[in-house]
Amino acid sequence: xDKVLIFDTTLRDGEQALSSSLSVxxxxxxxxxxxxxxxDIIEAGFPVSSPGDLESVRQIAxxxxxxxxxxxxxxxxxxxxxxxxxxKDCPRPRIHTFIATxxxxxxxxxxxxxDEVVNMAVDAVxxxxxxxxxxxxxxxxxxxxxxxxLCRVVEEAIKAGAKTINIPDTVGYTVGYExxxxxxxxxxxxxxxxxxxxxVHCHNDLGQAxxxxxxxxxxxxxxxxxxxxxxxxxxxxxxxxxxxMAMNTRKxxxxxxxxxxxxxxxxxxRLISKICNTPxxxxxxxxxxxxxxxxxxxxxxxxxxxxxxxxxxxxxxxGLSANQFHLTSRSGRHIIKHRLSLLGYEENSYDLDxxxxxxxxxxxxxxxxxxxxxxxxxxxxGEDSDRFKMTFLNTTSGTGSVPTATxxxxxxxxxxxxxxxxxxxxxxxxxxCKAIDRVVGYSVKMVDYNLTGMTGGRNALGEVKIIAEHKExxxxxxxxxTDIVEASALAYLNVxxxxxxxxxxxxxxxxxx
Numbered sequence: 001x002d003k004v005l006i007f008d009t010t011l012r013d014g015e016q017a018l019s020s021s022l023s024v025x026x027x028x029x030x031x032x033x034x035x036x037x038x039x040d041i042i043e044a045g046f047p048v049s050s051p052g053d054l055e056s057v058r059q060i061a062x063x064x065x066x067x068x069x070x071x072x073x074x075x076x077x078x079x080x081x082x083x084x085x086x087x088k089d090c091p092r093p094r095i096h097t098f099i100a101t102x103x104x105x106x107x108x109x110x111x112x113x114x115d116e117v118v119n120m121a122v123d124a125v126x127x128x129x130x131x132x133x134x135x136x137x138x139x140x141x142x143x144x145x146x147x148x149x150l151c152r153v154v155e156e157a158i159k160a161g162a163k164t165i166n167i168p169d170t171v172g173y174t175v176g177y178e179x180x181x182x183x184x185x186x187x188x189x190x191x192x193x194x195x196x197x198x199x200v201h202c203h204n205d206l207g208q209a210x211x212x213x214x215x216x217x218x219x220x221x222x223x224x225x226x227x228x229x230x231x232x233x234x235x236x237x238x239x240x241x242x243x244x245m246a247m248n249t250r251k252x253x254x255x256x257x258x259x260x261x262x263x264x265x266x267x268x269x270r271l272i273s274k275i276c277n278t279p280x281x282x283x284x285x286x287x288x289x290x291x292x293x294x295x296x297x298x299x300x301x302x303x304x305x306x307x308x309x310x311x312x313x314x315x316x317x318x319g320l321s322a323n324q325f326h327l328t329s330r331s332g333r334h335i336i337k338h339r340l341s342l343l344g345y346e347e348n349s350y351d352l353d354x355x356x357x358x359x360x361x362x363x364x365x366x367x368x369x370x371x372x373x374x375x376x377x378x379x380x381x382g383e384d385s386d387r388f389k390m391t392f393l394n395t396t397s398g399t400g401s402v403p404t405a406t407x408x409x410x411x412x413x414x415x416x417x418x419x420x421x422x423x424x425x426x427x428x429x430x431x432x433c434k435a436i437d438r439v440v441g442y443s444v445k446m447v448d449y450n451l452t453g454m455t456g457g458r459n460a461l462g463e464v465k466i467i468a469e470h471k472e473x474x475x476x477x478x479x480x481x482t483d484i485v486e487a488s489a490l491a492y493l494n495v496x497x498x499x500x501x502x503x504x505x506x507x508x509x510x511x512x513x
Contacts, residue, residue: 002256004247005223007199008034008240009043010272011060012072014231018276024056026275031060033268034067034228038259039240041068043096043225048073048082057083061090068134070094075124084131095128097121098138098166101145101153118153125160136164138201143169143179150182151189158190164197164223169212172205172235179208180215187220199223202238204230209238214246217254228272229280229287241265241286241318249313266319286318298332327370329363336374343375350378370476372498386497387412388440392420395428395485405431407489409439432489440496444468444475451484464491470499 011027022030027044034042044061047054061069069090073079075097087093099121100110106117121137128135137157142150154165167186169179183200187193200216200223202209213224230239240260247254248262269287273280282289292315302309315321327339333356337347340355358377363369392408406422421438425431437443448467463480464487475498479490 002222004217004221004256004258005040005197005199006240006244006258006260007041007043007070007201007223007225008039008227009201009225009237010034010227010231010240011056012043012045013201013233013237014227014276015045016233017231017236018278021052022056022275024052024059027056028059028063030272030275031064033264033271035064036261037264037268038261039067040259041070041094041223043070043072045086046072047086048076048079054082054086057086058089061087061093065091068092068094070096070136073097073124073128075099075120077124077127080124080128080131083128087132092134093132094134094136094164095132096136096138096166097124097128098140099124100140101149102141102143103146104144105141114149118156121153122156122160125157125162129161133163135162136166136199137162138166138168140168141170142167142182143171143174147182147185147189151186154186155190155192158192158196162196164199166199166201166223166225167216167221168201168225169203169209170201172203172209174212175206175208176211176215179212180219183216183219183221197222199225200238201225203232204235204237207235209236210242210246213238213243214254217243217247217256222256229269229278229284231272231276231278239285241269245286245313245318248317262317263319291315292320326368327359327363327374328368329360331359331363339371339374340378343371343378345378368476372473372475372502375502386493387500388493388497390436390489390493391418393432393486393489395432397428397431403428403431405435405485405489407432407435407439409436409493411439428485429488432485433492436489436492436496440500442470442496442499444470444492444495444499446492447474449488451487462487464488466491466495468492468495470495473502475499475502 011030015022031042031044044057045053047057057071069087069092071083071086073083073095080095080097083095099117100106101117106112106114110117125135125137139145139150139153157165167183186198198221200213200221202212224238224243226238226240226243228240230236244258244260244262247256247258266287269280280287285291333352336356336359337352359369362373389410390407391410395405397403402424404422404424405428408418408420410416410418419439421435423431423434423438425434446466446468450465452463461480461482462484463478465478468475475495477491477495479487479494481487
């Protein structure tokens with residue numbers, strides 16, 4: 001099969017979308033992650049833009065093995081000199097130079113004649129070739145460039161020594177068939193086109209970035225410029241995970257392959273999301289939290305019977321351990337039966353129809369039902385009343401003071417005895433959780449904490465959802481309050497009550513055995 005090269009610009013175009021610049025250390029971590037993915041080319045930055053960016057490109061060029069490392073430069077000698085300086089010790093360097101070619105950019109931004117623009121492009125490519133053999137040239141805003149002018153500058157840039165020609169839809173203006181036609185025109189009308197690799201760099205202003213990039217591949221492009229999670233200016237860039245998995249899943253259509261280790265996609269997405277402080281929308285294709293989640297009873301039943309009924313790729317192929325079945329009021333009997341079997345309950349040990357009625361009642365009440373809820377319903381006939389109830393909470397914190405929490409909890413197993421404890425912590429939430437631990441005698445490990453504003457304004461109601469572990473089991477807890485510390489304590493106590501309930505269930509099972 002033909003090979004499509006993946007050119008990742010997360011560290012250059014992607015970073016431009018962030019509210020603050022990444023540090024050299026953060027960029028190195030991301031670059032090593034991209035290398036682990038087997039990205040072919042990493043555009044590490046825009047060296048002339050700042051001393052820090054030049055140093056970042058230098059560090060990546062000298063320390064990251066595998067990919068070609070590229071630096072971006074305008075068609076200006078000073079920019080190219082900065083790239084050459086940053087890449088001088090790189091084993092696989094590339095200088096990526098560009099100039100605008102659309103009428104609107106040439107006339108209103110550059111304020112030059114088109115002949116002058118072509119000459120600047122040629123001079124930049126030739127000058128860059130003095131430092132590296134691998135030079136890429138981009139026609140900025142190619143999507144709105146006159147076709148005759150586009151073909152002319154591409155031909156001249158190749159003559160000057162560019163080995164890669166990038167045709168960017170810089171402002172996300174074109175649509176699929178139109179962008180594909182641009183690429184087709186370049187192949188048909190540029191006589192020396194066989195001497196260069198054609199690349200595309202599409203933005204997502206109209207939501208077409210991935211579609212346009214894939215149309216370009218169908219018309220001969222063999223390099224796609226993209227970013228992890230689609231990070232980038234304005235509405236973002238073409239998302240690496242989308243085009244890679246589209247080509248991987250639909251080889252019957254595209255007939256191409258990439259070098260990407262697809263099992264590293266989700267880990268890379270999560271790490272870059274965390275470092276860049278840019279959450280991934282839950283329903284984002286490939287890497288979103290619900291990309292492989294099934295809530296509809298019909299869909300869940302279909303997947304249980306054969307995964308390809310509703311999954312066109314496996315979650316394992318992109319680095320997830322398994323698909324997710326959300327147990328809600330939309331779930332059917334088949335998934336409940338399946339989940340109970342995984343928990344060790346044989347079909348003949350319970351009445352599925354009767355249990356399903358109880359499940360629906362709980363699902364309507366809670367929204368989502370978890371495994372510990374199912375076990376509680378199986379063993380103690382529904383949700384037992386909570387053992388622990390918080391009656392008092394006071395926390396203090398502030399600059400220069402030690403965060404402290406005092407709490408009172410009633411233990412239903414101790415004849416409604418009210419127990420008071422206090423603790424210090426890294427913050428008021430941590431202090432409150434430690435005080436709860438002292439009262440209840442359990443200690444759980446919190447693995448995920450999420451705070452969401454449920455209403456607007458300064459008196460907004462906050463909801464805290466946590467995931468915690470105890471004795472190799474995971475528990476989900478939630479709590480809400482206008483006081484986020486109280487909401488956190490309630491969510492943590494919700495988990496503690498589930499742990500207590502589960503220990504009671506284990507005793508029931510032991511006695512039965």
